[in-house]
Amino acid sequence: MVQVLADATLQEIKDHLEVIVDSGRGTTFQGSESVVRQLSEPGDLCSLIGQIISDDDALAEIAALSYYHANNFLKLVLLAGDKNPWKLRLHMWHPQPDASGIIAEDIHSHRWDFTTALVVGEYFAQEYRIGPGEEYYHFKYLPIGQGKAFSLEAQGKEQLTSVFEAVLPAGTVYHINHEVLHCISRSAGKAAASLVLQQPAVEEFTNVYRTSPVGEQAKTEIEVQRPSVDQLRDELKHFLTWIDCSGPLRNTAPSPA
Numbered sequence: 488m489v490q491v492l493a494d495a496t497l498q499e500i501k502d503h504l505e506v507i508v509d510s511g512r513g514t515t516f517q518g519s520e521s522v523v524r525q526l527s528e529p530g531d532l533c534s535l536i537g538q539i540i541s542d543d544d545a546l547a548e549i550a551a552l553s554y555y556h557a558n559n560f561l562k563l564v565l566l567a568g569d570k571n572p573w574k575l576r577l578h579m580w581h582p583q584p585d586a587s588g589i590i591a592e593d594i595h596s597h598r599w600d601f602t603t604a605l606v607v608g609e610y611f612a613q614e615y616r617i618g619p620g621e622e623y624y625h626f627k628y629l630p631i632g633q634g635k636a637f638s639l640e641a642q643g644k645e646q647l648t649s650v651f652e653a654v655l656p657a658g659t660v661y662h663i664n665h666e667v668l669h670c671i672s673r674s675a676g677k678a679a680a681s682l683v684l685q686q687p688a689v690e691e692f693t694n695v696y697r698t699s700p701v702g703e704q705a706k707t708e709i710e711v712q713r714p715s716v717d718q719l720r721d722e723l724k725h726f727l728t729w730i731d732c733s734g735p736l737r738n739t740a741p742s743p744a
């Protein structure tokens with residue numbers, strides 16, 4: 488795997504991921520772990536991000552598919568499949584110097600299986616299943632697609648039981664099936680980032696469980712903000728300051744941010 492991806496061009500990485508997804512290996516931890524682990528190594532990641540920063544067409548494509556989530560959480564689609572609708576995403580959580588304590592996501596499922604490498608920082612991961620426990624407001628979460636907003640539709644209340652919790656440090660690689668209910672929490676003042684290989688969607692919506700209702704309406708539209716190309720370039724340069732790009736030289740090593 489190292490030989491396959493070291494110094495690979497964006498197109499070569501994309502072709503390699505297409506083969507893995509097409510073979511069905513991406514739906515298991517065993518089949519996808521090595522490629523996600525390799526791409527998340529600093530040398531490979533610096534090369535991948537460096538190539539994107541110097542490619543205006545790639546930047547424009549990525550900016551159109553990426554968006555800021557709540558709490559300074561940036562979801563970037565670095566590469567997307569042509570034959571199969573997989574995505575290689577980079578998630579960046581910016582430290583929030585004015586905030587303290589822990590920021591927790593809502594509990595949610597996904598529309599696709601995915602394999603994640605935590606590349607910067609650490610976070611607290613929890614998983615749940617439906618069963619006797621704390622009561623939550625249940626919502627149907629419809630995806631953003633090419634548009635500007637996602638929506639939450641109220642579904643009543645549900646009780647959830649916690650079945651797993653762990654602090655995951657940088658270097659952790661794990662796989663989650665789309666049905667798993669999970670949430671992650673992190674320190675507000677610290678940066679974190681993960682690289683995610685997302686498989687083609689197998690569901691049309693996800694389930695979200697909140698400790699409070701969103702509002703009075705049964706359906707709530709929530710707009711997101713997409714980064715401009717300049718913003719995206721700056722975000723990626725900033726990301727490179729979070730990882731160590733001083734290792735074995737790649738022929739496409741980026742200049743310092």
Ligand SMILES: [Fe+2]
Nearest residue numbers: 595596597669
């Ligand atoms: Fe998630």
